[in-house]
Structure formats: structure tokens, C-alpha cells
Amino acid sequence: MGSINLVGVSKSFGDVLVIPSVDLEVNEGEFVVFVGPSGSGKSTLLRLIAGLEEVSKGRIEFNGQDMTNLAPAKRGLAMVFQSYALYPHMSVRENIGFPLKMAGMPKSEIAAKVQEAAKILNLSEYLERKPRQLSGGQRQRVAIGRAIVRQPKAFLFDEPLSNLDAALRINMRLEIMELHQQLKTTMIYVTHDQVEAMTMADKIVVLDHGNIEQVGSPLDLYRAPDNLFVAGFIGAPKMNFLTGGEASRHNATTIGVRPEHVQISKSSGLWTGKVGVSEHLGSDTFLHVNVEGQQAPLTVRTDGEVQLNYGETIYLSPEEDKVHKFDNNGKAIR
Amino acid sequence: MKLRVLSDYPAIVVLFIWMLGPLIATIYYSLIRYNLLNPRIKGFAGIENYEFLLTDFVFTDSIYNSIQLLGSIIGITVVLGLLISYLLDQDLYGGRLLQLVIISPFFVMPTVSALIWKNLLMHPVNGYFTYLLGLFGLPPIDWFADIPLGSIIIIVSWNWLPFAVLVFITAQQSMSLEIKEASKMDGAGHLAFFFQIYLPHLGKAIGAVVMIQMIFHLNIFAEIFTTTTGGPGTQTTNLAFLVYRKALLDFDIGGASAGGIISIVFANIVAIFLLRMIAKNMNSD
Numbered sequence A: 001m002g003s004i005n006l007v008g009v010s011k012s013f014g015d016v017l018v019i020p021s022v023d024l025e026v027n028e029g030e031f032v033v034f035v036g037p038s039g040s041g042k043s044t045l046l047r048l049i050a051g052l053e054e055v056s057k058g059r060i061e062f063n064g065q066d067m068t069n070l071a072p073a074k075r076g077l078a079m080v081f082q083s084y085a086l087y088p089h090m091s092v093r094e095n096i097g098f099p100l101k102m103a104g105m106p107k108s109e110i111a112a113k114v115q116e117a118a119k120i121l122n123l124s125e126y127l128e129r130k131p132r133q134l135s136g137g138q139r140q141r142v143a144i145g146r147a148i149v150r151q152p153k154a155f156l157f158d159e160p161l162s163n164l165d166a167a168l169r170i171n172m173r174l175e176i177m178e179l180h181q182q183l184k185t186t187m188i189y190v191t192h193d194q195v196e197a198m199t200m201a202d203k204i205v206v207l208d209h210g211n212i213e214q215v216g217s218p219l220d221l222y223r224a225p226d227n228l229f230v231a232g233f234i235g236a237p238k239m240n241f242l243t244g245g246e247a248s249r250h251n252a253t254t255i256g257v258r259p260e261h262v263q264i265s266k267s268s269g270l271w272t273g274k275v276g277v278s279e280h281l282g283s284d285t286f287l288h289v290n291v292e293g294q295q296a297p298l299t300v301r302t303d304g305e306v307q308l309n310y311g312e313t314i315y316l317s318p319e320e321d322k323v324h325k326f327d328n329n330g331k332a333i334r
Numbered sequence B: 001m002k003l004r005v006l007s008d009y010p011a012i013v014v015l016f017i018w019m020l021g022p023l024i025a026t027i028y029y030s031l032i033r034y035n036l037l038n039p040r041i042k043g044f045a046g047i048e049n050y051e052f053l054l055t056d057f058v059f060t061d062s063i064y065n066s067i068q069l070l071g072s073i074i075g076i077t078v079v080l081g082l083l084i085s086y087l088l089d090q091d092l093y094g095g096r097l098l099q100l101v102i103i104s105p106f107f108v109m110p111t112v113s114a115l116i117w118k119n120l121l122m123h124p125v126n127g128y129f130t131y132l133l134g135l136f137g138l139p140p141i142d143w144f145a146d147i148p149l150g151s152i153i154i155i156v157s158w159n160w161l162p163f164a165v166l167v168f169i170t171a172q173q174s175m176s177l178e179i180k181e182a183s184k185m186d187g188a189g190h191l192a193f194f195f196q197i198y199l200p201h202l203g204k205a206i207g208a209v210v211m212i213q214m215i216f217h218l219n220i221f222a223e224i225f226t227t228t229t230g231g232p233g234t235q236t237t238n239l240a241f242l243v244y245r246k247a248l249l250d251f252d253i254g255g256a257s258a259g260g261i262i263s264i265v266f267a268n269i270v271a272i273f274l275l276r277m278i279a280k281n282m283n284s285d
């Protein structure tokens, strides 16, 4: 009972067209991630679904019913904001219970539901505290608690982890995934971090300039990006792009090779290059190699133990079946 | 280490002399017989001046009037101020202009505003209110005779409402948009939002507005002087006006000084109990 359908949704602020036209299907129980660079319209799209912004054109349907003009509270959705948006003068207990209180639920029932949510989120000890007496991660959990008590049809998250430090971010990421497994509720999650998108999503929606560039499972997008934008956005480090002679040899305008799909040799290979800076991560090493005839250096992944010196000449060969080809409109050739 | 008060804390010393000089002089005058109309009556009076004043019904009336003025003006400006700033926060069409219009009375000085109200609006014959009442076939109200204290309260509230609005608008700007949106998602309507989120957020600002107005409205004078001159009878005589009346109408310097000292005590009672209460409240979170 939590499927969401966008049909020809468009949004302009004044005469600035931010979202030209979006069609999207979110299935019941799915974990969908909106990803894209800053300003690509992720938040706007989420806020349209939440009802915090009015749709300029098109329809939003929940379970087949038109909800385009319904007030936010009536949509049965819960949203978790980037800045947590907790009510500063209310205790954790009151914060979590607030939506239930607004719904006119009896006090005893509210208390029970708050207890239950607090237990799931490990907040039981902090119920009497005010938000400012909590750490960032705890605040985020309170915000999630406030969302789950209502048993919404779907959760909307707008970059909920971007204010946390790296270690906590990974932790909370796992907690949210765990929550999704437990509740099996539809979740729409906005992030500009493609690692978050890859690890959490059942379905990724890549946005650029308000347009959906591609929709698919993380591995679909990794293996078969539809265009240059998606190819460059999904995967870390970024895919290498080559143009010119190398590309025309593949009958393409541009070809793309991921850093992990290039073989290195000290004796022979397809491309000759000089080793530039290298980044040692322990498990992996990322080499930046200046290849003859290419302007931008290629990034190549090797194992962590490799010993190559700056300026050394090496030979690179791409794994031919993993080369991505793009035409002069940037579309993938398959 | 030797503490040299004069050279280390010159400002404090000056301030002390500045404040203590007049205070001591006032205390001194309040203890002697000193009437400009009757210079032959003189000498030490003891607490006679105080006794005379405290048993005078004018004095009790003036205390009562002072409290009524203070309470009503603060009540009106805070309640209306909150409603107006909440409305201004709602993305109204023309909200900016409205804001400017609402704030402008603050720039009118008290004497002028009192005269505007007296001659332009509240005049029983030529006043605009009389004209408006006439449109509905209602008899005119002689404001300063029928509800003198109420009229003064209206005038001062009109003058000070912008102050409250200004402070509240500034305070509400620190509320994050996300909190407003979260409350919308949580199903809070205007009423619930106003009482459960907006008011608590403005708690400190409300405290500040009440506190500052308390300090100013204990000494309302210009508005009374230009409209009712304390009358009819004693109906609009507050403490400040009583002191003026003693000194410059009755030429009783001793009595006026005693009134001054009593005002100071009265102000301190207000300060100690109410201001402390509010200040504590503001510090608590």
C-alpha cells in the first residue's frame, strides 16, 4: 500500500523551469534513491511528493489515487530532514509523540508508541532530554523516530546523513537499511553521495538538471549506463573517458573504461603512459597515468602492494568486453 | 595589589556620582518642609511628607492607575504583536509594505502621537471615530471624558505595538524553514503551530518585550500631559504625573520628592519581582 506514481510532473519557480517533466514509478516497499549533483532537483522532486511544493503540471498518485492537491499531512508520508528539524523546546518524548498528538491519539496510546519507537532506535535512555542535549546521530534517530511512529505509507529522506561525520554516516546508513528490512515500508532517499546510493538502493534514480537520466538497480547503472552523465556519476573513482583515435577504433565518439577494468603491465600493452601521482588506500592503489594522446590522466586501480615510481613508463590494456561506447550525443551504443 | 577605584574604574565612579547625587538630593528634599508658595514653612519634616502622600487617595489612585496602564499596554502590545507578526510570516501578498506600515508608528514621538489621537481621531465633535460611529447612527464617544484611562492605553499601545512586532519578526526569522515544514508534515494546523511551536520559540523575545516595556511604561507622562492632564479627577494620574503635579502645580517640593522616592521604590519592587522572574525564565534555556 505504498506505491507512488509520478505522471508528467513538472515544476517551475516563477518562470524558472526546475523540473521539465518527470515520470517515475516507485513500487511498494522499494528503497529508491534520488541521486545527482547539487542543484539537480532532487530535493524539489522529494518536496513535490511530500506536498511541501505545489506541482506546476502533472499528477502524483499514491496507490493509483490522485494526491496531487492533498495537504502534506493528509498524504500519510513522513519526512526526515537534513537538519533534523526537531522542535527545540520539546523533549525527545514530546518530539516523537508530536505527530500522534496532532492526530488526536489518546495519551496512553501515544506513550506506548513512543516507547516502542524509542526501543527500536535505542533512544529509551534519552526520552526526557531536549534535542540540544543530544549528539548529531542521536538527533537523527529522534527525527527518524518521529517519522516511524506514524506508520506512514512511505518515508522521505532528504540527505539525512550529510551533517554527520564519516564513521557515524556509515553506521546510520546501516541502521536505515536495517529499518527498511524490518518495516518493509517504501522509502525515498535523496543524496548526492553515489556511494550511499549504490549501497542502499533497490532502485537508483539519477537526476541532472531536473531530468531523469536513468532509473535502475545499482548494478544495472554500473554495468550499463545509458549515457555519459550516468557513466561518469556512478562508480568511484569515476570512469575514464577517451576520445579521438581510440574511440573511433571502437566506432564511437567517446569510450569509457572504469579504473578497475584496466590491466597494467611493465612490458607491453595497448596504451603507453607515464605514472603520475598515486593514491595508496591500503587495499587498493589508484594510479593516475598520463596516456599519450589523451589530455586528462587515466585513473587505474591496482592492488595495494604495487610499487611504481613517479614518471615510470607503463603499459595499459582495457578489458575489451567492459569498454563502454557512446555516440556524439553522449548516448550509449550497445 | 592596591585597588585605585578612581583611576581603575572611572566610568563607574562617574556613574555613581551621576546617580547618587540626585538621589541623595531627592531624599533630602523629601525629608524637609519645602513649599515654593509658602517659603516661611521650613525645617525638618521627618516622614511627614510621606505620611501625607501615602494617606492621600490621589496617591492610591495613581498607584492603581500605574499598574493598570502597565498591565494593559503590555498585554495589548504582546497579544496583538504576536498575531500580527505571525500573519506577516505567512507570505501574504504585499506583506513587505504591510510590515513597513505597521512599524511606522514607532517613529512618531509620544507627544505628537497623543495630539494626533486627541484632535484627529478621538475628538468628540471633529474626530474620525465620531464620524465612523455616525455612519452607523451611533452617538459619539467623548473618549477622554468617558474612558480616559482606556484612551491613554490605546494611544500608548498604538505607539508601542510596532516595537513588539519588530522584536517578534526578528525572533521568528531564526526559526528554520524545515521546522515549519516538519510541523506541516506532522499535521499541525495554524492553531497547533501557533501555540505549540511558534509561542515557545518566541519565549525569549516575549520576555524581552515585556521587560523593556515595563521599564518605559512606569513613567508614561507625555501622553497624559497632552491629553487629559491627569483627569478627569484622578482617573489618569499615574505616579509620574503625580510627582509632576505636586512639584509644578502645587509647588510642594517636599511632597514631590517624597513621591519621587516612592516611585523609585515602586519601580524597584516591579524590577525585583517581575524582571527577575522573566530574566530567570529567559536564562533557563
Ligand SMILES: Nc1ncnc2c1ncn2[C@@H]1O[C@H](COP(=O)(O)OP(=O)(O)OP(=O)(O)O)[C@@H](O)[C@H]1O
Pocket: A013, A016, A018, A036, A037, A038, A039, A040, A041, A042, A043, A044, A045, A192
Ligand atoms: N524556492 C525556490 N525558488 C526558486 N528556485 C528554487 C527554489 N528551490 C529550488 N530552486 C532551484 O531549483 C533547482 C533544484 O534545487 P534542489 O534544491 O531541488 O536541488 P538539489 O538537487 O536538492 O541540490 P542539493 O544537492 O544541493 O540539495 C536549483 O537550481 C535551485 O536553485
Ligand SMILES: [Mg+2]
Pocket: A042, A043, A044, A159
Ligand atoms: Mg537538496
